[in-house]
Amino acid sequence: MIEGTTSQEIIKEIAISSPSKIVLIVIDGLGGLPHPETGKTELETANIPNLDQLAAKGICGLADPVAPGITPGSAPGHLALFGYDPVRCIIGRGILEAVGIGFDLQPGDIAARGNFCTIDKRGLVIDRRAGRVPNEKCVALSKLLDEQVIRQVRVFVSPVREHRFVAVFRGEGLALEVSDSDPLLTGVPPKPISALNPEAGKLAIVANEFIAQAKTVLAKHYPANMVLLRGFSQSPHLPSMTEIYKLKPAAIASYPMYRGLAKLVGMEVLPTGTTIEEEFQTLKQNYADYDFFFLHIKPADNAGEDGDFDRRVEIFEQFDRNMPELIKLNPDVIVVAGDHSTPAMLKGHSWHPVPVLLYSRWCRPDRVNKFSESACASGALGRFPATQVMPLAMANALKLTKFGA
Amino acid sequence: MIEGTTSQEIIKEIAISSPSKIVLIVIDGLGGLPHPETGKTELETANIPNLDQLAAKGICGLADPVAPGITPGSAPGHLALFGYDPVRCIIGRGILEAVGIGFDLQPGDIAARGNFCTIDKRGLVIDRRAGRVPNEKCVALSKLLDEQVIRQVRVFVSPVREHRFVAVFRGEGLALEVSDSDPLLTGVPPKPISALNPEAGKLAIVANEFIAQAKTVLAKHYPANMVLLRGFSQSPHLPSMTEIYKLKPAAIASYPMYRGLAKLVGMEVLPTGTTIEEEFQTLKQNYADYDFFFLHIKPADNAGEDGDFDRRVEIFEQFDRNMPELIKLNPDVIVVAGDHSTPAMLKGHSWHPVPVLLYSRWCRPDRVNKFSESACASGALGRFPATQVMPLAMANALKLTKFGA
Numbered sequence: 185m186i187e188g189t190t191s192q193e194i195i196k197e198i199a200i201s202s203p204s205k206i207v208l209i210v211i212d213g214l215g216g217l218p219h220p221e222t223g224k225t226e227l228e229t230a231n232i233p234n235l236d237q238l239a240a241k242g243i244c245g246l247a248d249p250v251a252p253g254i255t256p257g258s259a260p261g262h263l264a265l266f267g268y269d270p271v272r273c274i275i276g277r278g279i280l281e282a283v284g285i286g287f288d289l290q291p292g293d294i295a296a297r298g299n300f301c302t303i304d305k306r307g308l309v310i311d312r313r314a315g316r317v318p319n320e321k322c323v324a325l326s327k328l329l330d331e332q333v334i335r336q337v338r339v340f341v342s343p344v345r346e347h348r349f350v351a352v353f354r355g356e357g358l359a360l361e362v363s364d365s366d367p368l369l370t371g372v373p374p375k376p377i378s379a380l381n382p383e384a385g386k387l388a389i390v391a392n393e394f395i396a397q398a399k400t401v402l403a404k405h406y407p408a409n410m411v412l413l414r415g416f417s418q419s420p421h422l423p424s425m426t427e428i429y430k431l432k433p434a435a436i437a438s439y440p441m442y443r444g445l446a447k448l449v450g451m452e453v454l455p456t457g458t459t460i461e462e463e464f465q466t467l468k469q470n471y472a473d474y475d476f477f478f479l480h481i482k483p484a485d486n487a488g489e490d491g492d493f494d495r496r497v498e499i500f501e502q503f504d505r506n507m508p509e510l511i512k513l514n515p516d517v518i519v520v521a522g523d524h525s526t527p528a529m530l531k532g533h534s535w536h537p538v539p540v541l542l543y544s545r546w547c548r549p550d551r552v553n554k555f556s557e558s559a560c561a562s563g564a565l566g567r568f569p570a571t572q573v574m575p576l577a578m579a580n581a582l583k584l585t586k587f588g589a
Numbered sequence: 590m591i592e593g594t595t596s597q598e599i600i601k602e603i604a605i606s607s608p609s610k611i612v613l614i615v616i617d618g619l620g621g622l623p624h625p626e627t628g629k630t631e632l633e634t635a636n637i638p639n640l641d642q643l644a645a646k647g648i649c650g651l652a653d654p655v656a657p658g659i660t661p662g663s664a665p666g667h668l669a670l671f672g673y674d675p676v677r678c679i680i681g682r683g684i685l686e687a688v689g690i691g692f693d694l695q696p697g698d699i700a701a702r703g704n705f706c707t708i709d710k711r712g713l714v715i716d717r718r719a720g721r722v723p724n725e726k727c728v729a730l731s732k733l734l735d736e737q738v739i740r741q742v743r744v745f746v747s748p749v750r751e752h753r754f755v756a757v758f759r760g761e762g763l764a765l766e767v768s769d770s771d772p773l774l775t776g777v778p779p780k781p782i783s784a785l786n787p788e789a790g791k792l793a794i795v796a797n798e799f800i801a802q803a804k805t806v807l808a809k810h811y812p813a814n815m816v817l818l819r820g821f822s823q824s825p826h827l828p829s830m831t832e833i834y835k836l837k838p839a840a841i842a843s844y845p846m847y848r849g850l851a852k853l854v855g856m857e858v859l860p861t862g863t864t865i866e867e868e869f870q871t872l873k874q875n876y877a878d879y880d881f882f883f884l885h886i887k888p889a890d891n892a893g894e895d896g897d898f899d900r901r902v903e904i905f906e907q908f909d910r911n912m913p914e915l916i917k918l919n920p921d922v923i924v925v926a927g928d929h930s931t932p933a934m935l936k937g938h939s940w941h942p943v944p945v946l947l948y949s950r951w952c953r954p955d956r957v958n959k960f961s962e963s964a965c966a967s968g969a970l971g972r973f974p975a976t977q978v979m980p981l982a983m984a985n986a987l988k989l990t991k992f993g994a
Contacts, residue, residue: 215953217951217953218953218954225953246969246971250599250992250993251596251599251977251980252970252973252977252980252981252984253596253600253977253979253980253981253982253983253984253985253989254596254599254600254603254980254984254989254992255603255984255989255990255991255992256991256992256993257991257992257993257994258993258994259993259994260992260993261993270992270993271599274993275993275994276994277994280994415994527953529951530951532991533991534951534984535981535984535989536953537969557953557969558955558956558969561955561956561968561969561971562956562967566971566972567969567970567971567972567973
């Protein structure tokens with residue numbers, strides 16, 4: 185069992201079950217950077233009266249998902265918000281993809297993240313994503329590969345979306361420590377997979393055999409005429425949120441990865457649609473049945489990765505228009521946070537701390553009355569590790585008893 | 590190998606080499622305390638338009654070198670800024686002096702910091718610094734001691750400056766754990782050196798023998814008629830900054846101790862002059878050849894130790910006048926920080942957190958537009974451990990890749 189934070193150990197002892205409800209909203213890539221012309225970030229530019237009002241009634245701050253200066257991937261960014269130490273709880277890419285598509289992992293299974301890619305006649309990778317093939321193509325090609333037979337092991341191949349699939353290796357004597365075949369570059373050939381220790385010899389052999397077969401099978405499917413594998417990994421054994429917090433937690437997320445992350449920490453994943461409106465609808469419909477909701481809002485991150493400042497502004501405004509639906513439900517605790525920043529100016533995840541807003545009847549409000557990076561910088565939560573979000577939410581829901589005599 | 594901070598372990602994994610440049614300026618003893626008449630600290634009194642302007646464009650905060658309430662020595666104050674855990678990376682005074690004068694330490698060498706001191710006829714210490722003898726005298730007397738022969742071991746004696754020398758003990762069977770002879774008081778005799786464990790018996794014997802010989806040799810050299818030894822220590826094995834950060838780092842420092850500290854973490858120490866202007870000149874001349882510069886500004890600390898409030902103000906202003914030279918070089922990241930506070934009102938190092946200013950194109954500026962203790966207290970870096978300065982500098986130089994999937 186991978187251990188959590190020190191706070192988690194304490195919280196396990198003092199958490200109590202109660203009818204109060206917590207809604208944790210994670211706006212993916214929430215934090216931004218100022219536009220050079222206006223000096224305002226995406227959030228500072230957006231017209232978000234409902235969030236501003238909630239900030240005025242709540243307490244705000246800036247959270248570091250992993251540590252100051254560290255740019256988090258999606259997994260550490262979310263695990264921290266769920267209260268797990270993101271440095272000690274490492275989740276491999278393969279497992280994350282597998283869990284995200286609902287693949288039924290068995291003990292010992294090893295999963296790798298796969299890309300359909302394009303190679304030229306010399307065998308050099310010319311597009312690591314095969315022009316982002318359509319989802320239907322991804323399904324069809326994954327099925328082709330899934331039907332191949334490899335000696336000694338079963339290799340399950342499942343489509344994710346576009347160029348992305350998961351390969352799950354199941355069999356006796358497989359150990360994890362192999363290198364990736366994905367060179368992470370174009371103009372070079374895929375790398376042969378090699379064992380990083382003697383125990384992993386068998387996996388290296390079967391993975392290379394799988395890749396060789398895939399190359400043959402895909403030869404006529406240009407641009408998806410080859411595969412790249414990386415992130416070979418096994419399931420971590422995390423204590424569940426029910427075990428730690430005594431919560432009955434549910435996840436509402438339209439993207440596979442976040443559903444997968446939620447499952448890893450024992451949340452029930454609710455079926456939902458792809459829009460923000462549909463996610464809020466799912467929350468409303470299931471509100472009576474759980475005492476903790478993780479609501480994941482994806483598009484702000486995508487817009488950030490695309491460098492689209494204005495679209496981020498619009499998405500924040502769209503989100504804000506849905507807030508009254510949430511307020512009407514009257515949760516005991518509302519947290520609005522990000523898993524990391526994705527400034528349009530940087531076109532990617534960044535290390536900048538994320539704005540956090542916590543509202544409850546018992547939050548002891550600060551003087552912040554706008555929800556933005558600069559306003560949160562002067563909030564009473566201060567600058568704090570994101571792993572403290574859950575203890576604060578639990579406390580504000582009156583779900584934690586006294587520590588010590 | 591002594592381990593660094595958790596962040597250092599992560600950073601080792603995600604650091605990349607790139608052409609971007611970081612300049613870390615450490616103003617020794619930067620933080621101060623308000624003058625009772627004006628209510629303003631030294632920094633708040635000084636006219637420092639260039640620093641204020643950089644603060645307005647940058648992000649500010651207050652850093653604790655070791656921990657709140659802990660007054661750091663020079664070594665922990667600097668190690669923290671270089672990203673090393675100052676509590677786990679202990680560097681003895683002897684080693685620090687030896688490295689600082691460029692002494693070629695061999696594995697197993699044990700170094701002690703030595704003072705020439707004055708004893709009276711009864712053998713009581715009446716001046717622990719022998720009236721701060723001139724440097725020439727320090728050189729001559731060190732040579733006399735260096736020529737003495739001790740049974741079984743070689744004792745190298747090298748001058749540092751004024752009353753200060755280094756004694757390096759080299760030989761078989763020496764272990765470190767001995768007490769100091771320096772009583773740190775006047776009016777008492779030097780203390781005999783004693784072994785703190787059985788293995789250190791030999792070092793205690795030879796050190797006492799060395800001191801006895803020194804007393805004889807120095808008898809006619811009043812006021813420098815005796816020696817005091819303290820801080821017996823061996824070289825720590827710190828991972829280099831190149832190993833951790835993949836940087837090519839250079840140090841510009843006029844005082845031996847800071848050059849020594851820089852060497853211990855693998856920086857190349859550049860020859861420079863003794864004034865702030867000469868140090869900036871050295872930076873300019875070597876700017877093309879490195880991607881990280883540690884620039885050490887000493888005199889503010891000296892003025893603080895002397896309790897000279899006005900001189901500290903002048904030094905900050907003098908430093909500020911040199912800032913345009915730095916700005917012209919256009920480094921990707923500029924950090925201005927202190928290794929600890931040295932308020933004139935306290936005439937010594939103090940526990941007060943130090944103002945930190947970080948400027949880069951990507952820093953997400955806060956609302957601070959003055960560089961001072963009180964302004965930095967409301968900066969978006971918040972109050973943070975000084976070990977986070979390097980991760981933040983690396984991130985802002987875009988020298989860190991993403992952590993986790």
